[in-house]
Amino acid sequence: xxxxxxxxxxxxxxxxxxxxxxxxxxxxxxxxxxxxxxxxxxxxxxxxxxxxxxxxxxxxxxxxxxxxxxxxxxxxxxxxxxxxxxxxxxxxxxxxxxxxxxxxxxxxxxxxxxxxxxxxxxxxxxxxxxxxxxxxxxxxxxxxxxxxxxxxxxxxxxxxxxxxxxxxxxxxxxxxxxxxxxxxxxxxxxxxxxxxxxxxxxxxxxxxxxxxxxxxxxxxxxxxxxxxxxxxxxxxxxxxxxxxxxxxxxxxxxxxxxxxxxxxxxxxxxxxxxxxxxxxxxxxxxxxxxxxxxxxxxxxxxxxxxxxxxxxxxxxxxxxxxxxxxxxxxxxxxxxxxxxxxxxxxxxxxxxxxxxxxxxxxxxxxxxxxxxxxxxxxxxxxxxxx
Numbered sequence: 001x002x003x004x005x006x007x008x009x010x011x012x013x014x015x016x017x018x019x020x021x022x023x024x025x026x027x028x029x030x031x032x033x034x035x036x037x038x039x040x041x042x043x044x045x046x047x048x049x050x051x052x053x054x055x056x057x058x059x060x061x062x063x064x065x066x067x068x069x070x071x072x073x074x075x076x077x078x079x080x081x082x083x084x085x086x087x088x089x090x091x092x093x094x095x096x097x098x099x100x101x102x103x104x105x106x107x108x109x110x111x112x113x114x115x116x117x118x119x120x121x122x123x124x125x126x127x128x129x130x131x132x133x134x135x136x137x138x139x140x141x142x143x144x145x146x147x148x149x150x151x152x153x154x155x156x157x158x159x160x161x162x163x164x165x166x167x168x169x170x171x172x173x174x175x176x177x178x179x180x181x182x183x184x185x186x187x188x189x190x191x192x193x194x195x196x197x198x199x200x201x202x203x204x205x206x207x208x209x210x211x212x213x214x215x216x217x218x219x220x221x222x223x224x225x226x227x228x229x230x231x232x233x234x235x236x237x238x239x240x241x242x243x244x245x246x247x248x249x250x251x252x253x254x255x256x257x258x259x260x261x262x263x264x265x266x267x268x269x270x271x272x273x274x275x276x277x278x279x280x281x282x283x284x285x286x287x288x289x290x291x292x293x294x295x296x297x298x299x300x301x302x303x304x305x306x307x308x309x310x311x312x313x314x315x316x317x318x319x320x321x322x323x324x325x326x327x328x329x330x331x332x333x334x335x336x337x338x339x340x341x342x343x344x345x346x347x348x349x350x351x352x353x354x355x356x357x358x359x360x361x362x363x364x365x366x367x368x369x370x371x372x373x374x375x376x377x378x379x380x381x382x383x384x385x386x
Contacts (some may be wrong), residue, residue, distance in 0.1 A: 001053065002017075003186075004040055005321065007197075007312065007316065007317060007320060008028055008179055008270050008272050008320060009063075009064035009066060009272065009308075009310035009311065009313075010272050010273060010274045010307060010310075010311070011068070011069055011070065011273070012068060012069070012070045012071075012072065012272060012273040012274075013053075013057050013069065013070070013071050013072070013273075013276065014072045014074050014273060014274070014275045014276070014286070015045070015053060015071060015072065015073055015074060015089060015275075015276050016041075016045070016046070016049065016074050016076065016275060016276065016277045016286070017044070017045045017050075017073055017074070017075065017077065017078050017081040017085055017086070017089065017143065017278065018043060018044050018075045018076040018077060018078055018079075018080040018081040018278065019038050019041035019042065019043055019044075019076045019278040020038075020043050020075070020076050020077070020080060021075060021076045021077040021080070021110070021162065022077050022080060022110070022112055022113070022146070023077070023112065023144055023145065023146060023147075023152055024112050024145060024146060025110075025143050025144045025145070026142075026143040026145070026303070027143045027178055027180075027205055027214075028282065028292040029206040029208075029286075029287060029289050030076065030209060030221075030289055031120070032245065033206065033289060033290040034211065034290060034291060034292045034293055034295070035289035035290075035291075035292065035293050035294060035296070036293065037046070037293065037294055037297075041277060041278045041279055042278050042279055042378075043278070044080070044081050044085065044278065045081065045085060045278045045279075045280075047085070048098065049278075049279065049302065049303075050085060050086075050088055050089050050092070050324065051092065052280065052302045052303055053089075053276045053280065053302050054089065054092040054111075055094070055096065055302075056094050056276075056302045056306060056307050057069070057071070057307070058093065058096035058097045058098075059080065059306060059307075059369060060306070060307040061097050061098070061101045062097070062098050062101075063308065065100075066101055067099070067100065067101060067102065067105055068101065068102040068103075068104065069101060069102070069104070070103075070104045070105070071089070071093055071103060071104070071105045071106075071218060072105075072106050072107070072108065073089065073090075073091070073105070073106070073107040073108070073127070074107075074275075074277075074286075075106055075172060076113055077110055077112070077113070078107055078108070078109060079109055079112075079113040079118060080108075080113070080257060081268070083117065083118065083121050084288070086107075086121065086125075086127075087121065087125065087327070087362075090105050090125045090127060091125070091146050092320035101161070103255075104125070104128070105125065105127045105132060106127065106128040106129070106166065107122065107127055107128070107129055107130070108128070108130045108132070108176065109131055110129075110131070110152070110156065111131040111133065111152075111155070111156035111159040112152055112155050112156060112159070112164060113159075114131070114159035114162065115159070115162070116142060116162070118323050119162065119168045119171070120162040121173050122136075122168075123167065123168060123171060124245075127171065128164060128169045128171055128172075128173040129172060130173045130174050130175070130176060131143070131156065131159065131160055131163070131172075131174075131175055131176070132156075132175070132176045132177075132178075132372075133153075133156055133157075133160065133175050133176075133177060133192065134177050134178055134180065134183070135177060135183055135187070135188035135189075135191045136153070136183075136187060136188065137151065137153040137154070138183070138192035139180060139183040139187075139188050139191070139247075140152060140153035140156065141153050142180060142182070142183070143180065143263040144156075145179070147183065150196040153310050160175075161200045162194070163197055164195050171201065172197065172263065173191050173198065173256070174196060174197045174198055174199030174200060174244070174245075174247075175195065175197045175199075175200050175201070176199060176201045176203055177192060177201065177202050177203065177204055178203045178204065178205055179204055179205060179225060179228060179270050180205070180214070181214075181215050181217075181224045181225060181227075181228045183239060184233055185228045185229070185231050185232050186232065186235060188232075189232045189235065189236075192195075192245050192353060192364075193244065195245075196243075197243060198245065199244055199245040199246070199247055200244050200245070200246050200247070201246075201247050201248070201368040202229060202232070202246065202248050203381060204225055204265075204343070204346070204360055204363075205345065206287060206346070207290065207347060207349075207359055208290065208291055208345065208346055208347070208349065208359050209348065209349035209356060209359050210291075210292075210347035210348065210349055210350050211290070212359055213359065215361075216353075216359060216360065216363070218233050218359055221362060222362075223362050223363045223366045223367075224363070225259070225360060225367075226362075226363040226364070226366035226367040226368075226370070229248070229367055230364075230366075230367060232248075232369050233249050233370070233371060233374075233384075235246040236249060237374060238247070247265075248263075248266070249371065251263045251265065251266050251267065252266055252338060252367070252368055252371050253337040253371060253375060255267050255340075255354060256338055256339065256368075256371065256372050256375060257375075261340065264285070264319075264343060264344065264363070265342070265343050266338065266339055266340050266342070266368075267337070267338065267339075267340040268320070268322035268323055268336075268337060268340040269340075270320035270321075271285070271319035271320060271344075272320075273285060274307060274310055274316075275296065276302060276310055278290070280302040280303055281297070281300070281301055281302075282294040282298050282299050282301060282302060282305060282307065282310055283296040283297060283298055284297075284298065284299035284316065285319075285344070285345070286316055287343070287344075287345045288295060288344070288345050290345050290348075291348040292348070292350075295348075298313055298315070317365060318342060318344075318354065322340075323337075325341075325354075325355075326340075326341045326355075327341070327347075327352070327355045327357055329357050329376070330357050333357075333365075335365060335368050335369070336369050338372075339358075339364050339365070339368055341357060341358060342357070342360055342361065342364050343358065343360075344359025346359050346360055347359070362378075365366075
C-alpha cells in the first residue's frame with residue numbers, strides 16, 4: 001500500500017445459507033478435510049444474519065459504485081435452507097442495492113432436491129442453477145453418495161433432465177465435475193454432454209503439499225491429471241461444434257492470448273470474492289478449508305464489521321497482488337502469467353504457507369504447454385506459415 005497499491009472491492013458474495021448436506025461425498029473439502037469448523041456452525045442462516053448480510057453487501061456495492069455483483073447461494077447443500085430463506089435473500093439483496101447495480105444470483109447444488117417447486121422459485125427469482133455431477137453412474141456414485149452408501153446418480157440425472165427441459169433450461173449455468181483419474185475421461189465428458197450444459201467446470205480434487213490429492217505424488221514427475229484432461233481438451237478443441245464451454249480450457253486459452261483470467265484457478269487476476277458463513281462470519285474462499293483448521297477465518301462478522309474491513313487483511317491482499325504473492329520458483333517459470341501459481345489453496349505447505357507452487361505444478365505445466373502448442377500450431381497455419 002505504501003507503494004500505491006489499493007485493494008479492489010469484492011464483486012462476488014458467497015452466502016453459506018446451510019451448513020449441512022444431504023450427501024456424504026468422500027471428496028468433500030468442507031466435511032472431509034482439515035477444517036472441521038462446520039461442526040460449530042448453525043445448520044441454517046438465521047433471518048437476522050441474512051438481513052445483516054444483505055445490508056453489508058448493499059453498502060459495499062454502493063460504497064464502491066459497483067455496476068454489477070454476483071451473489072452465490074452455497075452450502076453444504078443450499079436447498080436444505082428452504083424456499084423462504086432463499087427468497088428472502090434474493091429479494092432482499094435486489095431491493096437493497098442501488099438502482100444502478102445489477103444483481104446476478106446463482107445457486108450451486110448437488111441436485112438431489114432440485115424438484116419442480118425449487119425450479120419454479122428460481123424461474124420466478126431469476127436464479128441461475130449450477131449442478132455438481134462427476135460423470136456417468138459409475139463416476140458419480142464412486143464419491144457422491146448418501147450416508148447409507150446409496151449412489152446419487154439416478155436422482156441427480158432426473159433433476160438435470162428436469163432442469164434442461166421445457167421452461168427451465170435458461171436457468172442452467174453448468175455442471176461442476178470433480179476429476180477422478182480412475183474414471184475414463186472421454187466417457188466422463190460424454191456423460192456430461194448428455195445434459196447439454198452451457199459450461200463445464202472440471203475441478204481438480206483439493207489437496208496441498210501436506211495432504212496431496214489422490215494419485216498425485218508431489219515427488220513424482222508423473223502428470224496423471226494432465227494426462228486425464230488432455231484427451232478431453234483435444235476432443236473439445238477439435239469438435240466442429242462447440243458443445244459446451246469448458247472453463248479451465250477457455251481461461252488458459254484467454255491467458256495465452258493476453259487476456260486476463262476470469263477465474264481463480266489459473267492466471268494472476270485479482271480475486272474479488274468473499275464468503276459469509278451461516279453464522280455471519282466473514283471468511284475467505286471456503287476452498288481454504290482443505291489446507292488447515294480455520295484457514296479461511298478473518299475474525300470479522302457481518303454484525304460488527306463492514307466488508308471493506310476485509311479488503312485490508314494480508315490474507316485477502318495476497319489474492320489480489322498477483323505475481324508478488326508467488327514463490328520464487330513460480331516467478332521464474334515461463335508460464336507464470338498463464339498458470340498464476342495455480343489455485344491458491346493448492347499451494348499450501350506447513351513450512352512455507354502459500355508461498356509454494358501448486359501441488360499440481362507438473363500437471364498444470366504439461367496441460368498449459370499442450371494447449372499452447374495446439375493453439376500456436378493453428379495460428380501458424382491460419383497465417384500461412386509452413
